[in-house]
Amino acid sequence: MFKDLDPILHSQLRLAVMSLLISVREAEFTFLKEKTNATAGNLSVQINKLKDAGYIQVKKQFKDNYPQTLCSITDTGIAAFEKYVRDLQSYLQTGAA
Amino acid sequence: MEDKTLSSAASLQLIDSMINKARNRFSENGHLYLVWGWSIFFITLAQFFIIRYQLLAKPQLLWMLTFVPWLYMMIYLRKKQHTETVRTYTEEITGYVWLVFVAMMFLNGLILGKAKAFQAILPLTLVLYGMPTTISGIVLRFRPLVLGGAACGLLAIGSLFADYAHQHLFLSAAVAAAWILPGYLLRRRYRTLLQH
Incomplete structure (x- = not known):
């Protein structure tokens, strides 16, 4: 049976983040930017959307006098991600059947 | 990458590709295994000769020399932390395992020293060497470390049958098997991965 996919996660950049x-304990903004090839502005907007949904935690601090943004996934985020993958799989199976 | 929706198949492909990007990051270059391994190797070897030929009244003072590589390692780790942009679960687990190991080593020395059980200090030290080495090998999926940890266990048993001076040679062999050899192999693996 078709399940609605989580709209927060069903977006290319947010899903990539x-x-x-x-897969990691925590990652800096620069790491996410490098791996996703996104622009800083767009990535920043999408990170805020994930944060507002409670899926990720964002920690801002200073490292060597430069601002550093650290992101990590929350328990809510892990649960939402797992549900999203399950929904995707069931959707694909339904489509294949 | 943009803020656009994907088909279900493309979503799964993206998840797979991103997880692989994060997972394929292997940051263990073996450097600290080599620094610490060679330091302990030379100290234990020197200890053997000093005790065997009674060259110094207090040979245990030689262990104070470990302060130098320890200080170097602390500075190295601090610098590394500053350049890293990501922290993986593997790094976190291995970091804590080695921290617990240091605490256990300290307690081991304290308890056995107080109990004057000098003959048991080095065999138990070997047992403790095996624990973080094996766990690191399992977490890093690096067989030479797992085998090195197992070697520590076997050498611990072997050292029970040696006198205090010769037990130091067992320690040298354990350090070579658990840290020096895997350290060189880790360095080779790291360089190979960097090239790709």
């Missing part, structure tokens, strides 16, 4: 963060 979540997929990166689910």
